[in-house]
Amino acid sequence: MADAAIEVRALRKSYGDVEAVKGIDLTVRVGEVFALLGPNGAGKTTTVEILEGFRDRSGGEARVLGQDPATRDRRLRARIGIVLQSTGIDPYLTVAETIDLFRSYYATPRPVDEVIELVGLTEKRDTRVLKLSGGQQRRLDVGIALAGDPELLFLDEPTTGFDPSARRNAWGVVKNLAELGKTILLTTHYMDEAQVLADRVAVISAGVIVAEGDPASLGGRDTAATLVRFRLPPGQGDVPPSLAEGVSTDDGRVELRTTDPTRTLYELTRWAVERGVVLEGLDVTRPTLEDVYLELTGGEAGHEG
Amino acid sequence: MSDLGLAVRQVRFTNKAFWRNPANAFFTFAFPLMFLVIFTALFGNSDTCVVHGPTRCLRSVSTSTFYVSAIAAFSIITATYTNLAISVSFQRDAGILKRVRGTPLPAWGYMFGRIAHAILVAFLLVIIVGAFGAAFYSADIPSRTLPAYIITIVVGAASFSAMGLALTSVIPNADAAPAVVNATILPLLFLSDIFIPIQNPDAWYVKLAKVFPVYHFAQAMKAAYFSPAGNGFRGADLLVIAIWGVAGVVLAVLFFSWEPRR
Structure with missing residues (x-):
């Protein structure tokens, strides 16, 4: 399928005796915002980390931008941006220095100040990371993922722990990215987040996908009583x-x-x-x-x- | 940007972040000097043989002069082995390593940045300890044996860096890092002619210390500092250090973890 950014077939992952992912099929089209919705421990992060190349799969097929993520090919890493579930940024560098450092890893990066503007940190440009609030650090996380101007973005629970206004800001950032034509795979356990941001949603529970569709008709919602x-x-x-x-x-x-x-x-x-x-x-x-x-x-x- | 350019940039940013934690930077440099002053005060009133010949001592110096070389060796081990093992464990737990892992930066580029910076700090420490020793403890800075001294520092700093990175694979978390690092290095510093000059070369603990690289590093540093003749190279000792260093590289490549080990 030429217009698929991510293709997953019968994906499985076991940790010892525990099967965290039990045969998932998934297709994310180019340019689409796709939300993987599910409670904690459902297998969202495991699935995403297999696609990001952090974990090996136990079975099934996975293709990310046409490549097998398990090979950890550098050319593939150059085309994706990753926002992990927990942030990890050197506390002693400033916002601008952090973006500048990360963008140098990519062949065609975005300009530093454009990235900073996109995630709404212009006023914090020269502030050290350790002085940023949790929400600001999270936005910097997104900025780092954007620095290389990736085609595909992984956002693993981008707003968990945010207060309502910070969440709304973050949603604005994600919508901006979607407008830039980025393909986005995001995980969340907030229904409203999936509803606001996603073109399509898959609900994952106990390692299997239990429903998939657009947010308006998911689970027969449009025809339900x-x-x-x-x-x-x-x-x-x-x-x-x-x-x-x-x-x-x-x-x-x-x-x-x-x-x-x-x-x-x-x-x-x-x-x-x-x-x-x-x-x-x-x-x-x-x-x-x-x-x-x-x-x-x-x-x-x-x-x- | 070329990979080498990336690696050099990595050193620059590591350096920038290092100096922005002033307490850490200050004590990294003050610590070895503090040890130098304490040990010379405690044990500095005698003479110590620093270059042994086959039958007799070729050069004997005041013990405070001996300590200049010994603490220079100690500061290199601290700047590389100790600092890298602790700071990389911290970065691993904070998720910084995992984030880097998700970018196109090759693994060696990141490691080069950390190791090269550690070696630069090690050199700076040696210069400070050497200048302090020349000023207060009549330890002349080596000139004829300077090439041997520099090469010994590079081999030692690179090898102890590799060992420090290898050690992180058995450190369970950042909280445990200082304890694990000290448990592996402090006994050797006492047994290996660094904190206390070896009195009896035939003692069992010297035989034990000879298995490990710290003893050989102390000998190589001493020879390159004090040799009254020759170029000051101790090839056999450098070889032992390098073997430990290569073992460190192999273990690090096989077992290094980019994610918290929980």
Whole structure:
């Protein structure tokens, strides 16, 4: 496949008796932002580190920009940028010196100040790394990965531990990169991050991919039933018989699942208005990516481990 | 940029970062001088034979003069073996090595940067110790034997650098690094004619010390400093040091870890 930046077939990785990755298939197209979404310990980092050339695979095939990453070919490393899960930068160099040092490893690097601007560190240009905040160091991490002007970027949990505004900044940086036409493979355990940034998402759980698609339709989200919730005060009777299917009642709280929310709401509200019934706390929701994700990963979302 | 250009740049940036940690830089240089002053104060009032002939002593100097050569050897070992093993363990734990590993910079380029910088610091230390010794302990800086002295320093510094890098593969984490490094080097410094002049060359501990490179380095440094005649080369000692150095390179290539060993 000519337009595939990353091709993975039946990828497996074992550590002793433990199988961390149990046969993953994955295709990331050139120019696409692809998110690998899953709880900690699901095999995201193992998968990405195999593709980055840090780990050998136990089985299966992997191609990154047409090359086998296990060979650790220098020409391949020259075309990819890596942001690891934890940062590691010499604390005594300044932002500009750090970028300058790393860009010298590449044949066609980006200008220092352009990189610094791209990650929003212009004001910290001459500040030593040890004086940067955690979020700023993370952005410098991204800057280092960009210094060689790579075609393909790996971002392993780029915003873990960020406060909300730092995350929003980081998202801006990633969107900039996508606009530059970079192919990006990012891992995250935040649903909203995948939703905002990714063209396509694969959900990984316990070493296997359990769902794949664009964020809007993942796990049948676009066709799944809409949930209508409200309270019925005692003695108001039952919901209209035409809606009885899909209703569950619990102590006055009513939940109603429907695949035709327009019609259901019309019938429900007409019924309520005609009888003068107040539907307390009326709430209409569609399954969020988070709901889908929690269902797919067995409710492990957000847990550490 | 050529690979050599990259490697030289690596030295420059390593050097830049080194001087920006002033406490570390200061004590790297003050430590050997402190030892020189302490040992000469404790043991400096006698004479020591520094060049043995087949039957008699060819040159005897005051023990404080002996210490100038001995502490010069010590400072080279500190700047290379000790400093590299500890700082590389730290960089490994901090994820700095792994990050470099993900770039096109060849592994040897990074290592060259670290080793070349360690050797430069070693040379600077020798110059400082030598100047201090010439000023206060009547240790003349070698001139006739200068080539031997410089080559001995280069062979020793390169070999101890390689051994320091090899040692990182048995250091479990940065916290343990100083303890592991000291446990391997301090006993040898005491037994190998560095901290204390050897009184009885036939003692069992001298035979033991001769297995390791520190003893041979001390002998080679001493000969290149004090030989009253000849070029001051101690080929056999240099060979032993170099063999240890090559073993260090091989072990480092086989077992060096770029990622934290947890």
